[in-house]
Amino acid sequence: MTYNWFVSASYFAVAVVFILGLKAMASPVTARRGIIWAGFAMVAATVVTFFIPDLRNIGLMVLAIVLGGGGAWYLGKTVKMTDMPQMVAIFNGMGGGAAAAIAGVELVKGTEYGAMTSTLLVLGAIIGSVAFSGSCVAYAKLQGLMKKTITLPQQNTINFFLTMLTFGVGLTIGYADNPGGGEIFFFFLLALALGAVLVLPIGGADMPVVISLLNAFTGLAVGFKGFVLGNPALIVAGIVVGASGMLLTQLMAKAMNRPLKNILFAPITGEASGSSGPVEGTMRELSALDAAAVMRYASKVVIVPGYGMAVAGAQHKVWEMAQLLEEGGVEVMFAIHPVAGRMPGHMNVLLAEAGVPYDKIFDLEEINADFAQTDVTLVIGANDVVNPVARTDKSSPIYGMPILNADQSHNVIVVKRGKGAGYSGIENALFYKDNCRMLYGSAQEVVAEVIAHVKTLEA
Amino acid sequence: MDGFSALYIFMLAAFTGYEVISRVPVILHTPLMSGSNFIHGVVLIGAMVALGKADPDEPMQLLLGFIAVLLGAANAAGGYIVTERMLAMFKAGGRKREGAQ
Numbered sequence: 315m316t317y318n319w320f321v322s323a324s325y326f327a328v329a330v331v332f333i334l335g336l337k338a339m340a341s342p343v344t345a346r347r348g349i350i351w352a353g354f355a356m357v358a359a360t361v362v363t364f365f366i367p368d369l370r371n372i373g374l375m376v377l378a379i380v381l382g383g384g385g386a387w388y389l390g391k392t393v394k395m396t397d398m399p400q401m402v403a404i405f406n407g408m409g410g411g412a413a414a415a416i417a418g419v420e421l422v423k424g425t426e427y428g429a430m431t432s433t434l435l436v437l438g439a440i441i442g443s444v445a446f447s448g449s450c451v452a453y454a455k456l457q458g459l460m461k462k463t464i465t466l467p468q469q470n471t472i473n474f475f476l477t478m479l480t481f482g483v484g485l486t487i488g489y490a491d492n493p494g495g496g497e498i499f500f501f502f503l504l505a506l507a508l509g510a511v512l513v514l515p516i517g518g519a520d521m522p523v524v525i526s527l528l529n530a531f532t533g534l535a536v537g538f539k540g541f542v543l544g545n546p547a548l549i550v551a552g553i554v555v556g557a558s559g560m561l562l563t564q565l566m567a568k569a570m571n572r573p574l575k576n577i578l579f580a581p582i583t584g585e586a587s588g589s590s591g592p593v594e595g596t597m598r599e600l601s602a603l604d605a606a607a608v609m610r611y612a613s614k615v616v617i618v619p620g621y622g623m624a625v626a627g628a629q630h631k632v633w634e635m636a637q638l639l640e641e642g643g644v645e646v647m648f649a650i651h652p653v654a655g656r657m658p659g660h661m662n663v664l665l666a667e668a669g670v671p672y673d674k675i676f677d678l679e680e681i682n683a684d685f686a687q688t689d690v691t692l693v694i695g696a697n698d699v700v701n702p703v704a705r706t707d708k709s710s711p712i713y714g715m716p717i718l719n720a721d722q723s724h725n726v727i728v729v730k731r732g733k734g735a736g737y738s739g740i741e742n743a744l745f746y747k748d749n750c751r752m753l754y755g756s757a758q759e760v761v762a763e764v765i766a767h768v769k770t771l772e773a
Numbered sequence: 774m775d776g777f778s779a780l781y782i783f784m785l786a787a788f789t790g791y792e793v794i795s796r797v798p799v800i801l802h803t804p805l806m807s808g809s810n811f812i813h814g815v816v817l818i819g820a821m822v823a824l825g826k827a828d829p830d831e832p833m834q835l836l837l838g839f840i841a842v843l844l845g846a847a848n849a850a851g852g853y854i855v856t857e858r859m860l861a862m863f864k865a866g867g868r869k870r871e872g873a874q
Contacts, residue, residue: 325818332812333789339808339860340797346860349808353853356815360849363818369825371835378824378842379817386851390858401855402807405814409848412816415841419823422833430776495833529810536816537786541779548819549779550786555809557790562797562806652799659803666862677799 317366317545324362325547331355332551336558342672359547382408395667396624399525399660400456406529407449413442413535418502420542424492431542436488438538440480440505445531447509452525455517463517470579476511480504512578520577522653522660523566527574530559566653572715595746597733602760605692605727605753606767612689612725614645616681618718619665621655622695622731626757629668632694635765636670642772648674649681649691649718651699678716688723693744695729695757701742712740726750729760807856814849817842 317325331351338348360379364372386405393401417439427435454460466472483501487493516524533555540548567574609615617636623629636646648670654661665675676684685691693700700720703710720726721744728745730752744750753760797805824838 328815332815333793336790336805336809336812337793339805339856340794340801342798342801345801345804345808346857349811349853349856349860352808352812353857356811356817356849356853359815359818360821363821363825366822366825369821370829371824371827371838374835374839375821375824375842378839379821379846382843382846383850386847386849387854390851390854393855395858398803398807398855398859401851402803402810405848405851405855406810408844408851409810409813409816412820412841412843412845412848415837415844416816416819416823418837419827419834419841422831422837423828428776430779526806529806529813532816533790533809533813536813536819537783539816539819541783543819543822545819545822546782548815549782550789551812551815553783553786554790554793555813557787558794558809559790559806561791561794562802562809566802650799659800659805662800663803663859663862672800675800 321362321366324358325545328355328359328362329547329550333554336554394627395664396627397457398663399522399655400453403449403452403456403525403528406525406532407446407453410442410445410449410528410532410535413532413539414439414446414502414505416539416543417442418498421487421493421498422495426491427542429489432488433485434538435542436481436484438535438542439502440484440508441531441538442535443502443505444509444512445528445535447506448513448528448531449509449525451510451513452521452528456521463515465515466511469511469515473508473511473579476504476508480508516577520572523563523572523574523577526559526563526566530556530563533557533559597745597752598750600727600751600753602753602763603767605751606764606771608725608727609639609644609690609692609764610642610768610771612644614647614684614688615639615690615692616647616649616685616688616720616723618649618651618691618693618696618700618720619654619661620651620694620696620699622697622729623757624655624660624664624695626695626759628694628757628761629664629670631758631761631765633665633668633670635761635768636674638765638768642768646674647676647681647684649676649678649720651678651696651718652716654696654699678718682719685719685722690725690727691720691723693720693726693728693730694761695731697730697742698740700744701740702747703740703743706743710740720744721747721749724749727753729753729755729757731756804856804859807852807859811849811852811856814845814852817845817849820845 335348335352338344487497533552537549537552650661700718702721704712704715704717820841824842827834827838
């Protein structure tokens, strides 16, 4: 594959801007600039590609760009902020699917390549397919289309043999002179099944780590395709994303104190906690009025938001309440667990959307020592990230995960929809403690009620 | 491209990716994941080349190439808009006060 001078030079510039853009995105001050630069580079890369000599099927190409790009733009523009994690998952899956489809074209063409190119072609096809089907499963789970985690009997054995089989078949057709259509189809079917089977048993707080891993996979697949097509811009962009994605995945896994191999091969299941026995005690309710009074006359309130707040879209109301309390002289802080919500930083994004200033938002390490001096901790739709079982119960599947020490504050108020267990299906010992009260209802309505009561207290 | 030059590019790009991310604050993890998701959307240009070099008389090649461009374009456009929307919220430095509605 040869490009002319103009195209090659443009691709080079595009690769440079991508790296600069990604670097800018790693700092809050320059982040927005970063994505806009990268956006311009992407448009430039696409336009320049039309200048490659002897390009055929232009009409079909434009149609695909308009349909795919337009559809995705519309979806991305209209989706609620709460649903962002699954949008990242699905768009990532499409990238993986694109890489796999490119490999499909090359395999169907039966172009003869050297050993290294053939190997990377097949590897890219497998990784891209896995990223595609895995992301689709992740999307279905986050979107609530698939409620259960499905663990096959002998899951790890099946994973192992399916992986071996996929690579075996893949390399066989990769090295074959002119593989048949049926064989190629069978190969992609295997690779797609592998991705689904890998992600199906994973659930709960592990989901963001998996999405990040699949994102890194797509990067690698794109990089490998870059080699096959002889396009260094694709190699650079793909591998940079692959490497940074791997690092990001490790950072997330570390924040949860769950080694990556446990996430992939020993998923959390609700049943595993059965051995620890039921939690003693009862849950006690309190009214919105009492909650308002307790917080209004406290000197320090820490708010712990979780996925429940995101689902209810309550972040604006929560910030309104926090401002009201602050006007009354209460010190209000927000504590964010690294994996609160379904993705690291998800809560930060939502609170930023509501207008909460950075200096009121604290990480786990920054705030954990403060809980002992906190009058009221308000947990809104968070569960596993405040479960003290993670500190105490060795048999619990989340044992060892760092948690927010909400249980150490004088009073804990938990806003929760119902009495059920958390996303991971583990009973929360915090709810049964003497200093904890439950406030049932949707976060949006409950907080609105509390706001109304705080206002009457002021009057 | 000869194999070893490509290996060097692979290696240097891997270190670059690692360095660029290594000191990112937790607050930016999601936008950054989304941003890198957008950047691998450059697979679009690879897909365009694959479709552009496909034989117009071979429907299978055309179909796969079409799917590749479709998915690649969706990755790029969707990845951009999602990231941009997330980061737009940081625009005012998180200090905007009119948030409540």
